[in-house]
Amino acid sequence: MDVVSPDLNSILPDEIMDTEAIAMEEDPPNEPPAPSVQSEPEPAQVPMEIEVSEIVSLCPATAPTQKTQALTTSTTTDSTLCSISSGTQLIVTSASSAGLKPVASSTTQSSSAVVGQGLPKLSAPLTLPANHQLILSKVAADGKSPGTTVLKQEGQKLLVTGLSKSGQPLVLALPHTWSKPATSQGTGDGKAQPTQFKVVTTGAKPVIGVQAVTSTSQLLGSSTSLQAQQLKTVQITKKTPVSTAGPMITKLIITKALNSKGLTGQAAVQAPMVPGRVLSQTTPLTPPRSIAVGEAVSTPQNISSSSKVAISPLKSPSKLTVVSVASQPPNSPQKSMTLPINVALGQQILTVQQTSTTSPVKAGTSQSTAQAVKPVQTVAIGGTPQFKTIIPLATPPNVQQIQVPGSRFHYVRLVTATTGGSTQHTASPSTNTNPSIQPGKPMMMNTAAVRMSVPIVPAQTVKQVVPKPMTSAAQVVTTSQTQQRLIMPATPLPQIQPNLTNLPPGTVLAPAPGAGNMGYAVLPAQYVTQIPQSAFVTLASSSGFSAPTSIQTQARLPLNGLSAPDTTSRPRKPCNCTKSQCLKLYCDCFANGEFCNNCNCVNCFNNLDHESERLKAIKACLDRNPVAFKPKIGKGKEGESDRRHSKGCNCKKSGCLKNYCECYEAKIMCSSICKCVGCKNFEESPERKTLMHLADAAEVRVQQQTAAKTKLSSQISDLLTRTTPAITSGGGNTESLINLHTKAPPTGSL
DNA sequence: GAGTTTGAAACT
DNA sequence: CAGTTTCAAACTC
Numbered sequence: 083m084d085v086v087s088p089d090l091n092s093i094l095p096d097e098i099m100d101t102e103a104i105a106m107e108e109d110p111p112n113e114p115p116a117p118s119v120q121s122e123p124e125p126a127q128v129p130m131e132i133e134v135s136e137i138v139s140l141c142p143a144t145a146p147t148q149k150t151q152a153l154t155t156s157t158t159t160d161s162t163l164c165s166i167s168s169g170t171q172l173i174v175t176s177a178s179s180a181g182l183k184p185v186a187s188s189t190t191q192s193s194s195a196v197v198g199q200g201l202p203k204l205s206a207p208l209t210l211p212a213n214h215q216l217i218l219s220k221v222a223a224d225g226k227s228p229g230t231t232v233l234k235q236e237g238q239k240l241l242v243t244g245l246s247k248s249g250q251p252l253v254l255a256l257p258h259t260w261s262k263p264a265t266s267q268g269t270g271d272g273k274a275q276p277t278q279f280k281v282v283t284t285g286a287k288p289v290i291g292v293q294a295v296t297s298t299s300q301l302l303g304s305s306t307s308l309q310a311q312q313l314k315t316v317q318i319t320k321k322t323p324v325s326t327a328g329p330m331i332t333k334l335i336i337t338k339a340l341n342s343k344g345l346t347g348q349a350a351v352q353a354p355m356v357p358g359r360v361l362s363q364t365t366p367l368t369p370p371r372s373i374a375v376g377e378a379v380s381t382p383q384n385i386s387s388s389s390k391v392a393i394s395p396l397k398s399p400s401k402l403t404v405v406s407v408a409s410q411p412p413n414s415p416q417k418s419m420t421l422p423i424n425v426a427l428g429q430q431i432l433t434v435q436q437t438s439t440t441s442p443v444k445a446g447t448s449q450s451t452a453q454a455v456k457p458v459q460t461v462a463i464g465g466t467p468q469f470k471t472i473i474p475l476a477t478p479p480n481v482q483q484i485q486v487p488g489s490r491f492h493y494v495r496l497v498t499a500t501t502g503g504s505t506q507h508t509a510s511p512s513t514n515t516n517p518s519i520q521p522g523k524p525m526m527m528n529t530a531a532v533r534m535s536v537p538i539v540p541a542q543t544v545k546q547v548v549p550k551p552m553t554s555a556a557q558v559v560t561t562s563q564t565q566q567r568l569i570m571p572a573t574p575l576p577q578i579q580p581n582l583t584n585l586p587p588g589t590v591l592a593p594a595p596g597a598g599n600m601g602y603a604v605l606p607a608q609y610v611t612q613i614p615q616s617a618f619v620t621l622a623s624s625s626g627f628s629a630p631t632s633i634q635t636q637a638r639l640p641l642n643g644l645s646a647p648d649t650t651s652r653p654r655k656p657c658n659c660t661k662s663q664c665l666k667l668y669c670d671c672f673a674n675g676e677f678c679n680n681c682n683c684v685n686c687f688n689n690l691d692h693e694s695e696r697l698k699a700i701k702a703c704l705d706r707n708p709v710a711f712k713p714k715i716g717k718g719k720e721g722e723s724d725r726r727h728s729k730g731c732n733c734k735k736s737g738c739l740k741n742y743c744e745c746y747e748a749k750i751m752c753s754s755i756c757k758c759v760g761c762k763n764f765e766e767s768p769e770r771k772t773l774m775h776l777a778d779a780a781e782v783r784v785q786q787q788t789a790a791k792t793k794l795s796s797q798i799s800d801l802l803t804r805t806t807p808a809i810t811s812g813g814g815n816t817e818s819l820i821n822l823h824t825k826a827p828p829t830g831s832l
Numbered sequence: 833g834a835g836t837t838t839g840a841a842a843c844t
Numbered sequence: 845c846a847g848t849t850t851c852a853a854a855c856t857c
Contacts, residue, residue, distance in 0.1 A: 655853090
């Protein structure tokens with residue numbers, strides 16, 4: 083079976099991608115006792131950052147709870163009440179093209195969910211746990227499979243899964259880490275760390291960007307696409323409501339730019355939102371497409387129409403409002419969505435806004451009257467909408483469905499229409515001005531060579547410009563990409579159970595008992611973020627989600643949660659597996675939850691083409707060792723000094739002073755749990771100190787050389803510029819000159 | 833680059 | 845759980 087038994091859910095380590103999750107232990111937030119829907123956790127006290135395993139499932143089959151205060155004003159025929167635990171409100175409204183019906187959010191503090199027409203068959207209740215996981219998944223409209231749109235945000239994760247009308251799933255996964263931007267740069271309040279996710283697709287090249295922003299009010303990325311065909315921006319801002327009752331706002335806006343007519347989406351996006359605002363930059367040429375949330379299909383005419391999903395969890399009464407306004411031709415396929423929330427990939431704008439504010443939402447506050455003509459509408463719940471995330475979903479033409487033989491996953495390839503032709507490569511890099519955001523960097527995926535990893539180097543694929551001040555300033559992300567593809571496996575996500583994060587990417591979980599047939603897949607950020615290797619740093623599945631203390635950490639969690647030093651910019655080494663098919667833990671790629679990409683392996687099955695085998699292998703590994711995919715190096719409370727290997731090493735001949743030793747490799751001391759013989763990897767070991775000094779010296783040497791090269795290069799270039807062009811023309815010797823100089827610096831100085 | 837060494841992972 | 849085998853990385857030459 084490809085499917086992991088439900089039991090795994092409990093097994094899933096919280097830190098699968100995050101070794102640093104351990105650090106979170108410090109403040110055991112008031113964890114909602116039970117994920118039970120009826121329990122109402124106090125949102126205010128639960129910081130977003132906390133990795134609460136709880137997941138909010140929209141319209142789960144389970145019995146709804148807390149319907150009491152739900153207020154549904156949607157005129158849609160199919161409205162579903164979703165129970166939201168912890169008083170969160172969830173409102174989902176979709177308006178057909180014919181008539182957009184405003185969705186009113188219940189003012190009551192209790193959670194309420196409203197489902198608009200666009201979401202047919204939404205009989206299942208929506209449950210929104212206090213934790214901030216939001217899962218939107220849309221199921222294919224084939225009619226057989228229920229459609230679901232799930233936004234999952236676990237502290238640092240955001241998953242967006244959707245299936246296009248054609249049944250093409252779209253999944254966006256954001257790692258937890260994103261939600262935890264570097265606090266250092268942020269407000270400084272460790273607890274209040276808003277996270278922003280940006281996904282941007284532009285032009286022929288869809289770009290997906292994710293940003294995590296510390297400040298609550300921040301701008302989500304905007305992307306400019308030359309062709310403006312697709313624009314996706316997802317922004318999630320988390321702010322833990324502390325005593326001050328800081329608002330927690332999470333907005334997700336998915337906008338799809340219509341080829342010709344769409345326009346309003348842009349306007350809405352650009353409209354400054356206070357405190358946070360989202361800027362979407364789209365080329366004027368092609369306005370963004372209408373937003374369709376729910377199954378609504380936006381007719382070309384409805385370009386202006388936009389559907390928004392606003393989710394705003396309020397402290398005590400957290401509210402979630404999802405409004406989809408899409409004009410859909412009656413004929414539009416995939417109208418029947420069984421899932422609570424349907425997001426039409428094509429031409430839809432989804433706005434999810436999460437705000438934790440004390441002020442209750444007032445009914446009718448949602449202004450999103452689904453009028454096709456109108457630009458994107460934002461629904462302000464519990465206050466003014468502060469953050470917007472705009473995710474332009476690929477229009478059907480832009481979405482390619484990929485079928486993997488034997489794979490249970492639906493893969494969607496988002497292809498931006500290239501002006502010229504195929505765009506396989508993530509061409510234009512995007513720059514992210516704010517490094518701190520990197521965790522959420524936009525990621526790009528290449529269909530072929532896909533290494534799932536988070537780019538360490540900012541700016542390579544997606545250009546993001548974010549104002550440094552994480553605090554309140556809005557962040558703007560601009561992406562100009564030519565060719566980008568996104569491949570994401572999507573599966574209906576009826577419910578997500580806690581600890582999913584432990585599962586390796588691509589893991590498919592069997593439906594929980596009583597949850598119906600719907601299982602869900604774990605999508606590591608890596609799925610979403612595939613970038614040219616050169617540009618990115620591999621993100622260990624678990625590590626990436628951990629709350630990185632520094633920007634660098636965000637990029638990758640090294641194997642063992644090593645700290646930043648290693649993570650700086652080094653892509654994972656390619657593996658050389660020959661016999662394991664890269665489906666055993668021998669393979670580093672596999673062990674880290676990554677697909678092989680640009681590796682030297684033989685007969686590799688660790689790729690999308692062998693998803694079923696891969697899933698089996700994952701399951702097998704988990705069977706052998708439930709924590710197989712957890713980082714081996716845990717982080718001590720005090721920091722690195724306390725980090726140690728979870729199992730300890732068993733070295734016998736290396737003295738634990740070679741990289742054969744996992745402890746040494748992780749740059750940590752052996753501990754009492756190690757079973758090594760002749761260990762020299764302890765604090766006082768002279769051998770170790772010697773090695774360390776040598777290593778340091780070598781490192782310094784390298785740095786010096788690098789600096790020298792850089793300096794010489796700059797000097798030479800400067801010299802050349804000063805000299806007449808004649809010299810430049812004859813620059814054949816330039817390189818040799820440089821090389822000559824570069825060698826000059828004495829390497830042995832140290 | 834080929835061959836050896838090493839220890840984790842996998843297997844019995 | 846212990847012993848053995850397999851495997852791929854680390855290392856040496």
